[in-house]
Amino acid sequence: MAFPTKVKIVEVGPRDGLQNEKETISAEVKIELVDRLTDAGFINIEAASFVSPKWVPQMATSTEVMAGITRKAGVIYSALTPNMKGFEGALAAKADEVVIFGAASEAFSQKNINCSIAESIERFRDVAQAAKQHNIRLRGSISCSFGCPYQGEVSPESVADVVRRLKDLGCDEIDIADTIGVGTPRHVQKVMERAAKEFPLAQLSGHFHDTYGQALANIYAAMEVGVSTFHSSVAGLGGCPYAKGATGNVSTEDVLYMMNGLGVETGIDLDKVVDAGQFISKHLGRKAVSRAGNAIAAKRAG
Template sequence: MSLPSKVKIVEVGARDGLQNESTPVSVDVKISLIEKLADAGLPVVEAASFVSPKWVPQMAGSVDVFKGIKQKANVNYPGLVPNIRGLESALESGVKEIAVFAAASESFTQKNINCSIEESINRYTEVIEKALENDLKVRGYVSCTLGCPYEGEIASEKVAEVSKRLSDLGCYEISLGDTIGTGTPIKAKQMIETVAKHIPMPQLAAHFHDTYGQALANLFAVLQLGVSTIDSSVSGLGGCPYAKGATGNVATEDVIYMLNGMGIETGVDLDKLLEAGRFISDQLGRKPNSNVGLARYV
C-alpha cells in the first residue's frame, strides 16, 4: 500500500461551509474564523464567495472580509467566483486565487446556476482568461462526481470530460466533489482513476461530503492512488442547498486525526484547529459537528 508522505488540506469551512448554514454570521466572525484556521497551520483557507447576497445572503460582505483579514504570507486565501462581476469584486479585494465551479450533472447545473454544463463552461472561459491575465491562480470545482440528487449515479467519463475542459482552460487544480455524499470507496477510486487518465494525479483534489458516513473511507481509498490534496470543512460545516438531506463536507478535525494516525504530514495543529471549530460552533449555537470535536468537547 502506497500513501503520500504529505497532504495539502484546503479548508473550505469559511466559504463552502458557512454559505450553506442557515444561521448567517457577521463579517467580524468570518474574519476571526479565517484567521484562527490560518493560525492552525492550514495552508489554504477558502475565504469567501463573490456572489450576489440576494442569492447567497450568508456570503454578504465578502469584499470586507478579504480586506479585513490579517493575511499570512504562507497561506492562500482563495475566493469563489461565479461570473465576471464576481471576478471584478475579487480583483477589487486583492484576491490572488479564485475558484470556479461546474458540475458533472446537467440537472444539477440547471438547478444550481440555471444553465447547461456547456453554457457554464462558456461562462467560465471569459472569467478564467481574465483572471489569468491578472496573474490570478484559478482552481476548478466539479460537483456531483459520485452521484446527483436528480440523476442518481454519474458516469466517471462525464466527470473526466468536465474536469478536462476546466483544466484545459487554465485551472491548475481540479477539486472533485461528492456533493451529496453517496460515494463509497471502490466507486471513489474508479472515478479518480478515470479522471487521472486525462489530468495528472498531483492536480486532483478530493472534496467529499459525509452524508452517509463514507467520506473518511473514500479519502483513504483515493490516498492510496496518489491523491495528496483534500478539501475539508472545520466542524463539518455546510451542506448543499440543492440536495435535500446532504450534510456538510468531511470535518477537517477528523481528516487531520486520521492523517496524523497514519504518519502523514499536514502541518496542521489539531488543538488549534479544534479551537477554531469550537469558536464557530459557539457562534452558530451548537456543539462541534466533528467526531474528534465531540470526543473532546467539554
C-alpha cells in the same frame, strides 16, 4: 502511485461551510475564524464568495472579510467567482485564487444554473482568462462527481469530460466533489483514476461530504491511488442548498486525527483547529459536527 506521506488540506469552512447558515454571521466572527485557521497552519483557506447577495446572503460580507483578515505569507486565500462581476470583486479584494465550478451531472446543471454543463463551463472562459492575465491561481470544482440528487448515478466518463473542459480553461487545480456524499471507496478510486488520465494526479483534489458517513473512507481510498489534496470544513460546517439532505463537508478535525494516526504530514495543528471549531460552533449555538473535535474538547474539559 505511492500512498502520500504528505497531504494538503484546503479548509473550506469559512465559505462552503458558512454559506448556508440562516442566521447572519458578522464579518468580525468570520474574520476571527479565518485568522484562527491561518494560525493553525493551513496553506489554503476558502475565505469568501463573490456571488449575488440575493442568492447567498451570508456571503454579502466577503469584501469586508477579505479586507479584515490577517494574511500570512505563502497562504492562499480563495474566493468563489461565478462570473466576471464576481471576479472583479475577488480581484479588488486581493484573492490569491479564484474558484469556478461546474457539475458532472447534466440534470444538476440544469436545475442549479439553468443551462447545460458545456454552457456553464463556457461562461467561465472570461473569468479564466482574466485570472491568467492577473496571475491569480485558478481552481475548478466539479460538483456531483459521484452521484446526483436528480439523475442518480454519474459516470466516471462524465467527470472526465468536465475535467477536460476545466483543463482547457487553464485550471491549476481541479476538485472532484461528492456534493451529496453518496460515493463509496471503490467508486471514488475509479473516478479519480479516470480523472487522472485527463489531468495530473498531483493537481486533483477530493472534496467529500459525509452524508452517508463515507467521507473518511473515501479520502483514504483516494490516497491509495495517489491523491494528496483534500478539502474539509472546520466543525463539519456546511451542506448544499440544492442537494436535499446533504450534510456538510467532512470535518477538518476528523481528517487531521486520521492523518496524524497514519503518520501523514499536514503541517496543521489539530489542537488549534479544535479551538476554531469550538469557537464557531459556540457562536452558532450548537455542537460541532466533528466527532474528533468534540471528543478532544470533552477530554480537555475533563
